[in-house]
Amino acid sequence: MMRGIVAFLDDRFGSNAGARFVLRKIYPDHWSFYLGEFALYAFMLLVATGVWLTFVYQANPTDAYDSVASLSRAAPIGYLMRQVHHWSAVAFVAAILIHMARIFFTAAFRKPRELNWVVGVTMLILASLTGFTGYSLPNDALSGVGLRIADSVLLAVPFIGNWASDVFTGGGFPGPLILQHLYTIHVYFLPVIIALLLSAHLGMLVYQKHTQFVREPQNVVGRRFWPDYALRTLAALGATVAVILALAATVEINPIDVYGPYKDWTAPNPAVPDWYAAFLDGGLRIGPSFEFTIFGHPIPALFLPAVVMPLVVLSIVIAWPWIDAAFTRDHAKHDVLVPPTFAPWRVGFGSGLIAAGTFLTLAASDDAQALAIHQPVQSMVTFYRILVPLGSLLVGVLAGLFARELRRRSAAHGTESERVVALRRNEHGGFDEEPVGSAL
Amino acid sequence: MALTPVDGHAAYLQQCSSCHGVDLRGGPNAPNIRGVGAADVDFWVGTGRMPAAVPWIEVGHRGPSLPQATINAIVDYVVSVQPGGPPIPLVTTGGDATHGQALFRENCMHCHGATAEGAPIGDQQWAPPLDRATVTQVAEAIRIGPSEMPVFSEAQLSPGDVDDIATYLSDMRAAGGFHGLPVRSSGPVPEGLLGWLAAGLLALLAYAFSPGRKETKS
Numbered sequence: 001m002m003r004g005i006v007a008f009l010d011d012r013f014g015s016n017a018g019a020r021f022v023l024r025k026i027y028p029d030h031w032s033f034y035l036g037e038f039a040l041y042a043f044m045l046l047v048a049t050g051v052w053l054t055f056v057y058q059a060n061p062t063d064a065y066d067s068v069a070s071l072s073r074a075a076p077i078g079y080l081m082r083q084v085h086h087w088s089a090v091a092f093v094a095a096i097l098i099h100m101a102r103i104f105f106t107a108a109f110r111k112p113r114e115l116n117w118v119v120g121v122t123m124l125i126l127a128s129l130t131g132f133t134g135y136s137l138p139n140d141a142l143s144g145v146g147l148r149i150a151d152s153v154l155l156a157v158p159f160i161g162n163w164a165s166d167v168f169t170g171g172g173f174p175g176p177l178i179l180q181h182l183y184t185i186h187v188y189f190l191p192v193i194i195a196l197l198l199s200a201h202l203g204m205l206v207y208q209k210h211t212q213f214v215r216e217p218q219n220v221v222g223r224r225f226w227p228d229y230a231l232r233t234l235a236a237l238g239a240t241v242a243v244i245l246a247l248a249a250t251v252e253i254n255p256i257d258v259y260g261p262y263k264d265w266t267a268p269n270p271a272v273p274d275w276y277a278a279f280l281d282g283g284l285r286i287g288p289s290f291e292f293t294i295f296g297h298p299i300p301a302l303f304l305p306a307v308v309m310p311l312v313v314l315s316i317v318i319a320w321p322w323i324d325a326a327f328t329r330d331h332a333k334h335d336v337l338v339p340p341t342f343a344p345w346r347v348g349f350g351s352g353l354i355a356a357g358t359f360l361t362l363a364a365s366d367d368a369q370a371l372a373i374h375q376p377v378q379s380m381v382t383f384y385r386i387l388v389p390l391g392s393l394l395v396g397v398l399a400g401l402f403a404r405e406l407r408r409r410s411a412a413h414g415t416e417s418e419r420v421v422a423l424r425r426n427e428h429g430g431f432d433e434e435p436v437g438s439a440l
Numbered sequence: 441m442a443l444t445p446v447d448g449h450a451a452y453l454q455q456c457s458s459c460h461g462v463d464l465r466g467g468p469n470a471p472n473i474r475g476v477g478a479a480d481v482d483f484w485v486g487t488g489r490m491p492a493a494v495p496w497i498e499v500g501h502r503g504p505s506l507p508q509a510t511i512n513a514i515v516d517y518v519v520s521v522q523p524g525g526p527p528i529p530l531v532t533t534g535g536d537a538t539h540g541q542a543l544f545r546e547n548c549m550h551c552h553g554a555t556a557e558g559a560p561i562g563d564q565q566w567a568p569p570l571d572r573a574t575v576t577q578v579a580e581a582i583r584i585g586p587s588e589m590p591v592f593s594e595a596q597l598s599p600g601d602v603d604d605i606a607t608y609l610s611d612m613r614a615a616g617g618f619h620g621l622p623v624r625s626s627g628p629v630p631e632g633l634l635g636w637l638a639a640g641l642l643a644l645l646a647y648a649f650s651p652g653r654k655e656t657k658s
Contacts, residue, residue, distance in 0.1 A: 031650035038642045090635030091642075098643055141545065141554070142627065232650070239645050243638045253631050258554045260545040267550050268627070269559040269567070275632025365629045367560040376564040 023226035026219075028212040032106075034236050035099040041240035042092035043127075043198065047191065049085040050134075052078070057137065059183035061174065064139035065261035072257055083248035089131045090253070091244055093276040096124050104350050105340035107324070108211045111333050114321035116204045121318050123197050126190050128276045133186035135254070135274050139179060142254075144262025145271045148173060149284070156302035158294055174262070211337050270368045275361060282363030283309050286384045313353075341410065344403035352396025359388045446509045448517030455491045455506065456514065464521055469495035473518060476584070477525015481515045483580035487573065498587065501572040529579040532603050533610045540608030543601055547592065556609065561588060571613070575606035 010016040027033065056078060058067040071078040100120060103109055109117035132150070136143045151173045155161045169175025214221045223229050247253075259268045273281050287305030291298060316323065324346065325331055340347050362369075366380035422434045453462065459470035466472040473481070484490040488502040504511060515528070544556075551567035553559040558569030565588050570578060579602045585591035597605070 029650070031647040034646035034650065035643055038639065038646075087635065087638070090631060091638045094636045094639035095642065098639055141549070235649070236642075236646065239642055243641055247634060247638055251634060254628075260541070260549070260554070263546065266545050268554040269550055269561070270553070270627070272628045274628045275635065278628070278632065361632075367562075368629065371558070371560040371566050377560055377562055 023224065025206065025225045025229075026210075026222045027225065027229040027232075028210050028214070028220060028222040030213055032102045033210070034232075035095065035102050037233060037236045038240050039092055039095035039099055040198070041237045042088045042095055042244065043194065044237075045088040045241065045244060046085060046092060047195075049081045049088065050187065050191070052081045053085060054187060057183070059137075059179045061139065061176065061179060064137065064179050065256070068138040068140075069257050069261075072255075080248060083253060084244060085134075086253045087244050087247045087251075089134060090274060090276075091247075093124070093127050093131060096120075096127055100124065101350070101354070104320070105347060106211075106213075106337040107334070107343065107346065108337055109321045109324070111321070111325065111331060112208060113204070113211070116201060116208070117321050118318055119197050119201050119204070121314070123194055123201065125314060126194050126197070130186060130190040130194065131274055132277050133182045133190065135277075136182055137179065137186060138254075138256045139262050140254075140256035141259040141262050141266045142256070142268050142271055144174070145267045146273045146277070147178065147262075149281070153280075153284075153302050153306040156300040157307060158297050158299055158303070174264070209335070211335055213337050213339075270365065270371075272365050272368075278364035279357050279360035280306055280310060282360035282366075282384070285366055286360075286363050286381050286388065317353075341403045341407040344400045344407060347403035348396040348400025351399035352392045355395035356388055356392035359384060359391055363388065446513035448513035448515075448520070451506075451510050451514050452517050455510075459492075459495050464518065475522040475524040476518070478515050478519050478528045479526040479580040480584045480586075481518045482511065482528050483577055483584055483586060485511045485514060486580075487577055489586075500568045501577075503572065526580075526583040529576065529583060529599065529602060531575045531579045531606045533575055533607045535600065535603035535605075535607035537604065537608045537611045539601075540604035540606070543597065543605050544608055547597065548605070551589070555612070570609060575610055578602075578606060578609060 006016070006019075056067055056071060056075070058064055068082070071082050103117065103120070132146070136147045136150075151165055151169060154165045154168060157164065165173075168178060168181060170177025170181075209220050210222070212220055212222065223232075260266065272278060283305035284302060287301065287309075289301050290304065291301050293299065327345075328343070363380075363384040366384060367377050370377040370380045423431045424434055426432050459467055460473050461467050461470075464472065464474045485506060486504050488505050489499055491505065492499070506514075519525075545554075548556070551559060551561050552570060553567070556570040558567055560566045567589070573581070581589060582592045582597060582602055582605075
């Protein structure tokens with residue numbers, strides 16, 4: 001039967017050659033190569049549950065809240081779908097960042113894979129935007145406050161802010177069109193671009209072949225897709241679904257029936273966005289109250305922390321392969337990964353950036369922390385104003401020094417996994433070691 | 441011990457006068473309380489915020505530190521010195537909880553939080569959690585506006601509205617407290633942490649179940 005189908009397809013499409021290529025593709029055997037797959041499978045869960053949610057969602061200010069809130073009251077499966085969708089989103093962006101950290105610290109982004117790094121970072125940005133637009137769709141009091149802030153940030157952009165906000169909302173916040181626009185952006189626009197970029201991401205991966213830790217630049221060493229890797233990646237899919245379903249079935253996420261529908265005069269307290277947008281909120285909370293004018297055009301204090309800061313950081317991250325190459329004066333092609341300790345300064349920079357993002361994210365809940373330790377909110381703001389620059393610097397320097405020390409030790413002693421030696425029998429019957437290079 | 445009528449004047453002199461003065465006109469550490477009304481005195485003393493241990497440190501609801509008869513006597517005495525101010529509201533919990541929830545969201549949630557768990561409101565101030573407040577104390581706070589809280593007049597919230605809010609709060613309390621699952625109502629902060637735990641767990645699973653060794657060509 002199976003044989004018949006395969007023969008049928010091959011007769012008509014010549015598909016066996018392609019199938020052979022796919023089934024024989026070699027996947028390197030290292031646990032960190034699964035990290036990206038978790039993001040991929042979370043995205044698949046998002047699409048599957050998201051399609052289901054479009055059946056009930058009403059993208060207009062009158063019905064939006066009830067169409068989502070009724071899911072948790074009337075439709076048990078719909079409620080589970082929403083739970084899985086939101087938990088997948090929260091885990092999706094986290095999985096992307098974990099994957100990205102592996103790529104960064106092992107320098108997988110180097111030539112010839114710079115463009116795939118750019119595609120990956122773009123997907124991270126789009127995933128966060130998709131998350132934020134989706135989080136805003138239920139039109140509940142919490143996300144309404146977030147949208148209000150987003151609209152204010154838009155208004156703070158010089159020259160085009162007013163116009164952009166009017167286009168976005170349909171005129172005046174919340175405006176008649178904002179949910180319709182969010183819906184189209186969240187459901188059609190962003191996911192389709194992510195799907196296209198994902199194809200490009202994987203296409204480039206197959207075409208350029210995997211990087212690997214093994215010093216064997218001519219070949220990728222690992223396991224074939226069939227039967228080894230196919231089962232492993234199925235297990236990764238199963239694990240992703242299991243973890244997210246377990247969360248969705250036990251922990252309620254975004255209880256909009258607690259917050260109530262958005263009205264101009266309502267807001268829950270404290271109010272924080274989902275975690276991947278929280279660093280922007282943190283930036284707004286601790287950003288200096290600094291306003292200036294450009295050509296007589298007043299620039300509100302929101303502009304620097306909420307627009308300039310993320311643009312600068314993301315530009316550096318996107319351009320990192322070229323910055324890295326300029327730093328190291330290394331413009332050669334690399335198919336072999338380096339251990340993170342190989343470049344302590346890269347470890348330092350990456351750790352500092354992660355620390356800054358973490359501190360900014362924590363700053364977004366400074367009011368809740370102030371309440372927990374019974375301190376004025378303003379002292380938390382001061383604390384984070386000091387922590388974000390100095391703490392990040394400190395973390396970066398310490399991580400770099402730590403990496404340098406690890407490199408020094410492994411260079412001095414070598415570790416079992418790094419040392420490759422040839423053993424030669426000597427005339428006394430013992431063995432001499434002859435170094436033949438490093439496995440890394 | 442037999443119930444004897446408590447002397448409100450004596451209780452006032454003993455518990456309150458050192459700060460508010462024997463004439464109720466207040467002092468350097470305490471406001472004038474002439475004519476503040478029964479609801480005001482009953483709220484402050486009934487929630488245990490008064491008598492204050494340290495006058496300039498505001499404490500939350502810590503339960504009354506005086507017997508109810510003494511509280512009533514002090515209330516009566518303060519009102520007898522100068523009448524006026526809001527009376528102690530009569531509250532029922534037989535109102536419309538759904539309407540109460542809507543009113544709560546529009547009038548109370550901004551400060552006390554979506555599930556009345558309390559929240560910071562800027563500077564050193566925080567809106568307290570309402571888990572210990574009786575419905576009468578909630579109604580009193582609505583009418584007198586203690587500390588940073590605004591006064592809600594009967595034009596803004598009618599006695600029926602206050603009953604509905606009280607009904608909503610007592611229903612919420614009866615339905616297993618204010619919190620339910622700990623993460624419900626706590627919002628995106630614990631949600632984000634759990635999301636990271638999930639992604640981190642997947643990474644750990646990959647590490648644990650993959651062969652993980654680097655294959656060198658033999």
